[in-house]
Amino acid sequence: MSIFRNATFETSVAQHAALPVGKGPEIAFAGRSNAGKSSAINTLAGHTRLAYVSRTPGRTQLINFFRLNCGAALVDLPGYGYAQVPEAVRRQWQGLLENYLKRRENLIGLVLIMDARHPLTPLDRAMIEWFSPTDKPMHVMLTKSDKLSRNEANKTLFAVRNALVPLGERVTIQLFSSLKKTGVAECEAVVAGWLGLAPSGGQ
Template sequence: MSDVISFRKAQFLISAPSLHQCPEDNGCEVAFAGRSNAGKSSAINALTNNAKLARTSKTPGRTQLLNFFSLSEHCRLVDLPGYGFAKVSKALKKEWDQHLAEYLQQRQSLKGLVLLMDIRHPLQEYDWQMIRWACQSQMPVHLLLTKADKFNHGPAKAILLKVQRELSEAGFWDNISIQTFSSLKKTGLEELEGILQDWLAVGQDAPTD
């Protein structure tokens, strides 16, 4: 039986601009994706209890590489490029989209996608695109409605239910789970850890080459 994964042991592994420069495609990994202001790096830092692990910036679009963090010999977290706000050319954005699509659709060790959305602005165009990519690959998706501390429990719950309804109406409910989350208050952290433990459990028993 696999041991419980300690996210506190996460260490930076490598940054890669494309699929071909990623670490060897074995073991298991979970990727974090989201718009540039969704709080992706903050969520990873909260999960690992390391405020300096994933780079955070007040300038949206700074994360332009696939950043890998090792949890064990065969388990990794991946911080994908933020999308939606980077002030770059359309050609470069198109290139980023291509790299993201290749990673999501071809990476065999990818076991799940955590898609972060600001609870005040959920299900934007790029969020739907990420959901479609994941569903086409039959990839489990866990939605984090971040910055939930901006609302009281009741309004936050209402938004969560609204997002669930919109996903269901669009036919995107299979393999998708959802929760509210706050990196600031550390609310929802235990639920997120549980999802990741399930996705990554098999990775600890992966054979070496």
């Protein structure tokens, strides 16, 4: 059984002070608005609407906690970087993200979602800079890879991997497609390693 299957919604918070007491290891998912984060979470969980997929990028303004069968939590962080929201809201999101990524003791790893067509934007690099000092593992998922040819996708994978070499072996990178449901097992294996679990034999 997949690690992410049968995930159940637990709570949503809008401020760092409202974060729940940690009940187990937490795997955070972050990404630029409209990079395909919610679709990726839904694909991993085998659920069409576990994470809300909005036609309006930047609509998800909360940290959402989903409990997994293994006892860990999948933590869906607000999409970052969407310009058409008030400056005060953007500042609140940034503070919430940065505080969670730097200070949350239960957080064991970050899955960073990037659109394969537009990877390593300045905001993606800022997210990496916030998280890197924690020395916790990070897994980069290059989503929407189906929109590139196989050659283009592989070139992008190589370029991103090369750019992140200075961060060492704690950073892993893969291609992913929610539409074609490719890359699920690879992400499963990485997160299973973080949790000290045997990877699932199926999706």
